[in-house]
Amino acid sequence: MKILIIEDEQHAAESLEELILELRPQVIILASLSSVEDSIDWLSSHPSPDLIFSDIQLSDGNSFEIFREIDPGCPVIFTTAFNEYALEAFKVNSIDYLLKPIKKREVGKAIKKFEDLYQHQVVEELNNLKKLLANTEATSTQTLKKSRFLAKSGQTLVSIPSKDVAYFQAEDGVVFLYDFKGKRYIVNQTLEELTEDTDSNSFFRVNRQYLVHIDSVKEAHSYFKGRLKLELNPAGHDDIIISSNKSNLFKKWLDQ
Known part of the structure; x- marks a missing residue:
C-alpha cells in the first residue's frame, strides 16, 4: 500500500507516519507534503497513491482546495483538530475523519476500513472484468460464426x-x-x-x-x-x- 501524507506540522506528520508504519510495516510512505501548492504539484506529476492522509488547515490554505483542483484518484482520510469540516470532507472522496490528537487505534480502524473497501472494490472490478471478457468473447464468437x-x-x-x-x-x-x-x-x-x-x-x-x-x-x-x-x-x-x-x-x- 502506498500512502501520501499532507500535513503542515512536521511533528504531526512524523507522528502519523510512525503510527502508520507500526500498524502496517509494509506500507510505503511516498511523501509528506505541507502545503496546498506542493500537494497539487505532486499529485499532478506522480501516479495516484493508494490512500491519502490529509490535514485540512494547511500553511497556505484549506486542503479542500487541492481536491477541487485535482482528482486524487484515491480515497482520503482527513485529520484535523476541528469537527466542523466533516460534512464537506465526505464530499471529497473521504472515507474517514480523524480528530486530533490522533490515536493509534483510530488510525488502525481507518486503515482497516480502507482495506475492506479497497479489497471489495478489487474483487468487484475483477468480477466485472471477467464478465466483460466473457461477453466480449461470446460476442466475438457470434460475429465470426454464421447464423x-x-x-x-x-x-x-x-x-x-x-x-x-x-x-x-x-x-x-x-x-x-x-x-x-x-x-x-x-x-x-x-x-x-x-x-x-x-x-x-x-x-x-x-x-x-x-x-x-x-x-x-x-x-x-x-x-x-x-x-x-x-x-x-x-x-x-x-x-x-x-x-x-x-x-x-x-x-x-x-x-x-
Missing part, C-alpha cells in the same frame, strides 16, 4: 438458419446441406470453410464427408479398432465412420 447459410434448391436460392441444419455432406466435389426434414440443398462452400463458419458446440466434423449438428446424432455404435459408427436423423446415405483418433473428441462433444 444462416445460403443454399440452392433447383433454381431457387434459400437462406437456411443454422439451427435447421442437420448436417453437411461432401459428395463428388459438391457439398450438400440436409435439414431436419430430410430436404437436400447445395451450398457453395467446402466442408473446411463450413467447419470454420459453424459453432463448434453445435457442429462436429466427424470425417472427410460429414459435418453434423449435435441434434442430428441418433446413435453411435462401437466399431472395429476403436472407431465409431454413426446413425443420423435424417439418415445418411452411406456408413458414417468416425476414426479412433476422433472418437474420444466426439464423445466429449456429445457430453458437453
